[in-house]
Amino acid sequence: MSQKQALITGSVVAASHEAHLGTGHIVHASVLDGLATLEDESVQCIVTSPPYWGLRDYGVAGQIGAEPFLPQYIDALVAVFDDCRRVLANDGVFWLNVGDGYTSGGRTWRQADKKLNARGMDYRPDTPEGMKPKDLMGVPWMLAFALREAGWYLRTDIVWNKPNANPESVRDRPTRSHEFVFMFTKSLKYSYDVDATIEPSDDGKKTRRKRSVWNVNTEPYGEAHFAVFPTKLVEPCILASSKPGDVVLDPFFGSGTVGQVARNNGRNFVGIELNDEYVEIAKRRLHQRSGGYDVKITKP
Numbered sequence: 001m002s003q004k005q006a007l008i009t010g011s012v013v014a015a016s017h018e019a020h021l022g023t024g025h026i027v028h029a030s031v032l033d034g035l036a037t038l039e040d041e042s043v044q045c046i047v048t049s050p051p052y053w054g055l056r057d058y059g060v061a062g063q064i065g066a067e068p069f070l071p072q073y074i075d076a077l078v079a080v081f082d083d084c085r086r087v088l089a090n091d092g093v094f095w096l097n098v099g100d101g102y103t104s105g106g107r108t109w110r111q112a113d114k115k116l117n118a119r120g121m122d123y124r125p126d127t128p129e130g131m132k133p134k135d136l137m138g139v140p141w142m143l144a145f146a147l148r149e150a151g152w153y154l155r156t157d158i159v160w161n162k163p164n165a166n167p168e169s170v171r172d173r174p175t176r177s178h179e180f181v182f183m184f185t186k187s188l189k190y191s192y193d194v195d196a197t198i199e200p201s202d203d204g205k206k207t208r209r210k211r212s213v214w215n216v217n218t219e220p221y222g223e224a225h226f227a228v229f230p231t232k233l234v235e236p237c238i239l240a241s242s243k244p245g246d247v248v249l250d251p252f253f254g255s256g257t258v259g260q261v262a263r264n265n266g267r268n269f270v271g272i273e274l275n276d277e278y279v280e281i282a283k284r285r286l287h288q289r290s291g292g293y294d295v296k297i298t299k300p
């Protein structure tokens with residue numbers, strides 16, 4: 001059955017990963033220290049979701065996302081992604097998911113969530129200059145423009161629509177049910193396999209090239225206390241912008257979703273993570289089905 005037929009009939013299209021044994025590398029370090037251990041142009045594709053600003057306390061010194069002022073957060077990420085550009089192949093692609101938020105409206109502290117302890121912050125950043133209480137901050141686009149300014153090619157925004165989004169308690173605006181994923185490249189010309197991510201048409205009778213609104217349910221990962229990537233969000237990014245045997249990098253590795261998708265599709269991976277607990281989670285997750293796939297952990 002061809003890939004197109006399989007999509008139309010709803011069969012799962014499995015990549016030829018069973019035959020390919022690769023390597024994974026978790027670097028247990030702060031992101032800039034971890035990146036410093038990687039060679040120039042040594043990865044083909046980057047997929048990542050950095051901590052959102054002012055949303056969660058990951059409880060580790062040096063964490064990104066806890067900066068008191070929004071411009072500091074943007075600057076910190078631009079510096080991180082500058083070094084990511086160094087390690088990315090010249091024809092490589094960088095996929096970035098980053099969440100937005102509302103100004104605090106004068107509140108200074110948020111109670112820990114019953115389900116998500118990491119959500120509690122012992123401070124809440126002031127309303128950024130130029131914004132008012134209740135304003136949507138527009139953090140993803142601020143970061144996207146800053147990265148474009150820093151030299152990245154901003155190729156597209158993708159709307160990640162979450163059909164199973166949580167209800168919100170607010171009654172004076174629509175419930176937010178989407179986030180953005182940005183696709184950046186290092187160069188004008190780059191490697192992108194448009195046929196690797198064909199999708200069924202709306203009536204299911206044909207296929208078409210993947211569009212820029214992706215419907216993907218959120219997927220909790222048992223052990224993690226924070227927002228993990230759904231595997232279905234990561235997969236098209238990796239399939240379109242790398243080949244089996246290439247190296248995929250996630251500089252904010254968390255529970256290791258990018259590693260899992262890379263491994264299951266015959267790619268190698270490098271993940272950088274600061275938090276001891278999450279390194280352990282990722283290690284357990286990636287050792288579960290490694291069958292010859294070699295995963296090493298280093299601490300520079």
Ligand SMILES: C[S@@+](CC[C@H](N)C(=O)[O-])C[C@H]1O[C@@H](n2cnc3c(N)ncnc32)[C@H](O)[C@@H]1O
Pocket residue numbers: 029030031032048049050051052058062063064065224226227228229230251252253254255256257258272273274275278
């Ligand atoms: C949104 S989570 C990533 C979740 C990941 N995509 C997954 O699927 O599990 C962001 C991660 O960045 C890590 N982090 C925060 N600051 C960091 C830093 N300075 N260096 C490395 N990792 C950091 C946090 O510990 C957290 O695991």
